[in-house]
Structures are given as C-alpha cells and as structure tokens.
Amino acid sequence: MSKNFRVPTMSLRIIATGGTFDKHYDPLTGNLFFQQSVLPAALRRARIAPQAEQDCVFEALLALDSLDMQDEHRDRIKQACLQSAQKRIVVVHGTDTMRETAAALAAAQLDKTIVLTGAMVPYLIDDSDAFFNLGFACAAAQLAQPGVYIAMNGQLFDWDNVQKNREQGRFETRR
Amino acid sequence: MSKNFRVPTMSLRIIATGGTFDKHYDPLTGNLFFQQSVLPAALRRARIAPQAEQDCVFEALLALDSLDMQDEHRDRIKQACLQSAQKRIVVVHGTDTMRETAAALAAAQLDKTIVLTGAMVPYLIDDSDAFFNLGFACAAAQLAQPGVYIAMNGQLFDWDNVQKNREQGRFETRR
Amino acid sequence: MSKNFRVPTMSLRIIATGGTFDKHYDPLTGNLFFQQSVLPAALRRARIAPQAEQDCVFEALLALDSLDMQDEHRDRIKQACLQSAQKRIVVVHGTDTMRETAAALAAAQLDKTIVLTGAMVPYLIDDSDAFFNLGFACAAAQLAQPGVYIAMNGQLFDWDNVQKNREQGRFETRR
Amino acid sequence: MSKNFRVPTMSLRIIATGGTFDKHYDPLTGNLFFQQSVLPAALRRARIAPQAEQDCVFEALLALDSLDMQDEHRDRIKQACLQSAQKRIVVVHGTDTMRETAAALAAAQLDKTIVLTGAMVPYLIDDSDAFFNLGFACAAAQLAQPGVYIAMNGQLFDWDNVQKNREQGRFETRR
Numbered sequence: 001m002s003k004n005f006r007v008p009t010m011s012l013r014i015i016a017t018g019g020t021f022d023k024h025y026d027p028l029t030g031n032l033f034f035q036q037s038v039l040p041a042a043l044r045r046a047r048i049a050p051q052a053e054q055d056c057v058f059e060a061l062l063a064l065d066s067l068d069m070q071d072e073h074r075d076r077i078k079q080a081c082l083q084s085a086q087k088r089i090v091v092v093h094g095t096d097t098m099r100e101t102a103a104a105l106a107a108a109q110l111d112k113t114i115v116l117t118g119a120m121v122p123y124l125i126d127d128s129d130a131f132f133n134l135g136f137a138c139a140a141a142q143l144a145q146p147g148v149y150i151a152m153n154g155q156l157f158d159w160d161n162v163q164k165n166r167e168q169g170r171f172e173t174r175r
Numbered sequence: 176m177s178k179n180f181r182v183p184t185m186s187l188r189i190i191a192t193g194g195t196f197d198k199h200y201d202p203l204t205g206n207l208f209f210q211q212s213v214l215p216a217a218l219r220r221a222r223i224a225p226q227a228e229q230d231c232v233f234e235a236l237l238a239l240d241s242l243d244m245q246d247e248h249r250d251r252i253k254q255a256c257l258q259s260a261q262k263r264i265v266v267v268h269g270t271d272t273m274r275e276t277a278a279a280l281a282a283a284q285l286d287k288t289i290v291l292t293g294a295m296v297p298y299l300i301d302d303s304d305a306f307f308n309l310g311f312a313c314a315a316a317q318l319a320q321p322g323v324y325i326a327m328n329g330q331l332f333d334w335d336n337v338q339k340n341r342e343q344g345r346f347e348t349r350r
Numbered sequence: 351m352s353k354n355f356r357v358p359t360m361s362l363r364i365i366a367t368g369g370t371f372d373k374h375y376d377p378l379t380g381n382l383f384f385q386q387s388v389l390p391a392a393l394r395r396a397r398i399a400p401q402a403e404q405d406c407v408f409e410a411l412l413a414l415d416s417l418d419m420q421d422e423h424r425d426r427i428k429q430a431c432l433q434s435a436q437k438r439i440v441v442v443h444g445t446d447t448m449r450e451t452a453a454a455l456a457a458a459q460l461d462k463t464i465v466l467t468g469a470m471v472p473y474l475i476d477d478s479d480a481f482f483n484l485g486f487a488c489a490a491a492q493l494a495q496p497g498v499y500i501a502m503n504g505q506l507f508d509w510d511n512v513q514k515n516r517e518q519g520r521f522e523t524r525r
Numbered sequence: 526m527s528k529n530f531r532v533p534t535m536s537l538r539i540i541a542t543g544g545t546f547d548k549h550y551d552p553l554t555g556n557l558f559f560q561q562s563v564l565p566a567a568l569r570r571a572r573i574a575p576q577a578e579q580d581c582v583f584e585a586l587l588a589l590d591s592l593d594m595q596d597e598h599r600d601r602i603k604q605a606c607l608q609s610a611q612k613r614i615v616v617v618h619g620t621d622t623m624r625e626t627a628a629a630l631a632a633a634q635l636d637k638t639i640v641l642t643g644a645m646v647p648y649l650i651d652d653s654d655a656f657f658n659l660g661f662a663c664a665a666a667q668l669a670q671p672g673v674y675i676a677m678n679g680q681l682f683d684w685d686n687v688q689k690n691r692e693q694g695r696f697e698t699r700r
Contacts, residue, residue: 010329010330012329020380025471025472025475025476027470027471027519028516028517028519030370030382032380032382042307043329045302045303045304045307046304046307046308046328046329047295047304047327047328047329047344047345048328048329048330056329120222120377121375121377122375124475124476124477125375125474125475125476126375126474126475127220127474128220129220129221129222131306131307131310132217132220132221132306132307132309132310132313133221133310134307134310135306135307135308135309135310135311135312135314135329136310136311136313136314137310137314138307138311138314138329139310139311139312139313139314139315139318139326139331140314140318142330142331143314143315143318143319143331144318151314152222153221153222153223154185154187154218154221154222154223154231154310154313155185155223155317156314156317156318166378167378169222169377169378170222195555200646200647200650200651202645202646202694203691203692203694205545205557207555207557295552296550296552297550299650299651299652300550300649300650300651301550301649301650302649341553342553344552344553360679360680362679392657393679395652395653395654395657396654396657396658396678396679397645397654397677397678397679397694397695398678398679398680406679470572477570478570479570479571479572481656481657481660482567482570482571482656482657482659482660482663483571483660484657484660485656485657485658485659485660485661485662485664485679486660486661486663486664487660487664488657488661488664488679489660489661489662489663489664489665489668489676489681490664490668492680492681493664493665493668493669493681494668501664502572503571503572503573504535504537504568504571504572504573504581504660504663505535505573505667506664506667506668519572520572
C-alpha cells in the first residue's frame, strides 16, 4: 500500500509569535513575560536530525500575547509566510486569537500548508502540553494539503471549523 | 484551497509495547525498567479533548526492550492492529528493532495507517524527545495514507526507507 | 569530635501559607493562583522516611500572596506555631513580606526554632529554587537554636539581619 | 532568644564524587553514566547569592558509582577535605558505600563539618530527591558541629548511627 507513496523530505519553517507556549516566569516581578523563545531549545530536544535542520528554519517574528495582536502584527505573520522558502509552516501563537490570525492567513490564499499551534500551559511550566503540540503541528504541516489549520488537543482542525471553548480550555469543532 | 478538504475526525488507537520511551528508574536497583506505562498520563497532559477521547483508545500491549522483541511479540502487535476498530494507529516501540516490527506489520498488508514511534531519551528523563515524538506520531497517524511509517527526529519515514544511525542516535533515510 | 554529639531525631512541622513557592498556573485564565499545596507531593518526593513522617507534620494553613498578608494572617501563623507540638517549624511563605511575618513571630518569643522559606520561582515552574529551599529549611529548623530565621539563597539569616534585594531578586545581610 | 546568636556567614565547599545523584542518561547506549556534573547548574538554580558564591566553592573530584569506590578514592576525598579552606563541606556521594566513606573521613579526625549526601533518584530523572537533599546538606554543613554526617530522607544522621535499608530504599538509624 505504501509502495507508491513517498513521504516528502522535511522542509519546514517554524515561526514564533509569542503566546502562552513561549511565556517565561519573571522572578523579579512574579509575572509571566516574553524573553528569548524556548523554541530553539525545544527543537534541539526533539532531536531533529542535523541534515534535516538545513530545511527546518526557525524564525523569531513576534513575542506577543495573542490578545495584544493587531492587524499590523497579522500582516507581519502573513508576510513571513508569503516570503517563506518553505511551503510547510508552523506558527506558534497564543490561543485566544489563533482563529483570527488563521482567518487573516486564509484570506491571503497562499499556496502553502500553515498550521497554527500554541499551548494551554507554557512550555516551561509543569504538565505543559506545548511540546506535544509542537510535535503534532510539525507533522501536520508536513502532511496536510495546502491550507490553514489549527492544531490543538491532539486534533487538526480546518481554520474555519474550530472554536476555543474558554470554559473547558480546549478547542473543538464549531457547532 | 482548504475549501473542499475536511480534516477527518480523530479516531486513533495508541498501543504501548515498551521501549526507551516508557522506561522508569528503579531507586532500589539503580536500573531502568518497565512498570505502568507513562502514556495515559502523557495523553492527559496533551489535553486530548474529552469528546475526542472516546475515539482515542490506549492499549497497554507489551512492555519490552525492543532488543527482546521476538516474532511472537510482533505477531501480537500485528493482531492488535488487525483487530483495532480504529484505522489510525500509533505504536510506541523501542528504537533498536522498530524497523523489524514495521516490516512485519507491512507484510500483513492491513488497510490501516500505522505509525511507529519511540524515544532516544525516556519520557521521565530530563530533555526527553518522547512527548514531541508522541505528538508528531498522533498527527501523522491521522493524516498519512494507509501504510506503515516510522516517526522520529521530527520526520516521517516510509518503513522501508529508514535506518537507525547508531553512532549519531538518530533515524535517517536509507542510502 | 562527633562522639558526644547526637543529632536529634526529626520532629518537624511544615506550615504552608502560600507565596510564590506554591503558585500554580491556571490554563483557563493564564494567571498564577493557589490551589492544593504542592508541599505534600514535594515531601513524598524528598523520600522522608515513613517512621519519620510520624514526626513530620504538614499543615495547610493559608494560601496567600505575601503582599496580601495582614496582621490577622500573621496572628494565625503565630497561633499555629504556638500550638505546634513540634518545636521545630518550617513556614513556607511569600518572599515580599517574609521579614514582617518573621518579626511578628519573633515578638511572640516562642521557645521554638522557626525557619521561614519561600521561592523566587514557583515549585511547578522550570528551574525553580523551591525544592532546594525546602530541603535547606528542613535541615535548618532541625539544627538551629530556638529563634526565628529566614532561609533563602542557600543561606540562613537571623530574621532581624536580612533584607530582600528586589533589584537582584535575592536575600542579603542588612547593611 | 536569637539575640545573641548570629548565623555564621556562608563558607562552604561542595565536592562531587559521582553516585546516583549525578548520573546522566546516554541516548546512544541506553545506560546511565557520568559526564559533566549537574552540581554547578543545580547551585545556580538554588540562586546562591553572588557575593556568597565567593565562599561557596564547587570541586569536581571524582565521578564514580559508589560501588566502585576504593580506598585510594576515599584517600582522595579525605585529602580534598583536609586541604579545603572551607571548614564546612558537602560531599555528594553514591548511597551504597556512603557510610564507608564517612567512616574513613571520621577516622581522619578533621576539625571540619562534613556532610555526605546523595540521591535515590538521579537529579535529571523525574521525581528526584536530589535537589532537596542538596539543600538539606548545605544547611546541615553550615549549622552542625564539626564531625561527619550523612544527610538523606530529610534527616541528618551521625555517620556511625545510620544504615541504608536496601529493601525500602532509605536511610535509618542503626538498630
């Protein structure tokens, strides 16, 4: 069955924009904040193979709470996707406005596979879902057809068929 | 572009067979060993949504070092895949003989998507790749065509086009 | 030298009052908050021996940011220390007003060894100092003379000879 | 009560000799082994204050399983303690022969406070007691009278009044 099917060679861009995934704890203020992205360390931990790394590009684009994300920021994400040499892209994003950014990217009609993911608990906090979500999104971006998707809770959603259930802290198919 | 494409609803079986991924530390002997699988806790941590969990079945089948895996064990994995109500399956397996088990599963010509994954560092040890790999495999199993695959190092490999590079501790395309 | 000296048998009370040490992350709001104290799990992890546990009592007294701690709360901590059957007491407390609580306890002139400790980074967040501080305070409470102390940064301070350096996020001898 | 008592300024030497505390996982072999000690990172995590660090010296002396520790190694530990400018010393050691090394150090009759500690679970493995034990030993070394001690399970033991209970994986007073 898999005879005539060949998995494509990895060629992936991972774009950090901030969000819960990438929050750090500031011991001086007691607040969560952004500093250098955790993603480069997370990708090393994932043991992405050296030869593959040539085609796995990390880009630290923004470091924002998704509630602070404005049209100009979405434009910058769109530009980054447009200019990406890689046609398969993971965007790490805050969960609150992930869908709005996905809509903006879908409107741009890029012929690329763009998977937005994030986390309900920061990567650096106990029991975080972030590292699983990153792995999930990296696979989805490599395998799904061109389009814009949201990957959360172990599921891939079409961008226009998902909503965040804020009471339960998870993403679900739109009703 | 994504208009006529709908991501399938999750329907996934995750089968534990042991391997580095699932090793624990025994404080009495100082050795690594198998006890209750870490996978149920890992899946909760991944925040797989309740309604989806109905279709995300976990099965603790074996708890073996992959070097100890014999034909009879591979038969049991094959049977588990054959009998699985879910057509999309993740098998968590030791890395040393992952390819041999994949070959046995491919020979069975099941009309299912089976993704074998594992870890270079146990889930419970610092800097482990396990949780990323699990996320990656869960996405790959939901998205790839029927066939048998190996997911490691952030890449999906066709089962017959991969080898473990033991000097570098990673999987790579066969030469 | 150690011939005529016998280390006393452990008899220790550990009192939780909240503070950074014990903060959890709330995935629904993105804020840090208090829920069930991490201390019972931390003490199990410390492998405090079963027979000793009879004399190692944990008390969940308060769950407050130390900035919210008022005189009435300090009275409750004082009462808890006064009524403690154990003469050696660790109080886990927020760092911002640790010194004020220590002063209130010192004023009570209890014939007990009371060691206040806390953390600059919550126990559940990456790279936390909390578990070290807890171990340090448990030893200090068992070994120091009656009095009130603050244990932070791997040092034991007399309560009236310490200040928090807020710019550097550490405790130091008063100048 | 604490009026006339002043906690001494920290002046501490921490000597690594190996043991479970300091074991790493080797992804290439699947075995636990020694490489660069985790202690410098652990001490930074403990946020030992900069000015204090001048008096908190770390020494990577040995990297041995305690079962491999011979008389010559114990001589080296004894020499390191003898030559230490700090009179308060923590020795991180494997648990299996901690008592034998303690006996050798006690026989040397050094006028120093030497606290041996270790871990039942390596620092880098989930649910490890190591960081607590390190904190405990750092306090005990600063506060106990000159002599040789073993710090495990949240208790300080005189070196000649402790035994490892191998069935239960803990240290206890000798019977």
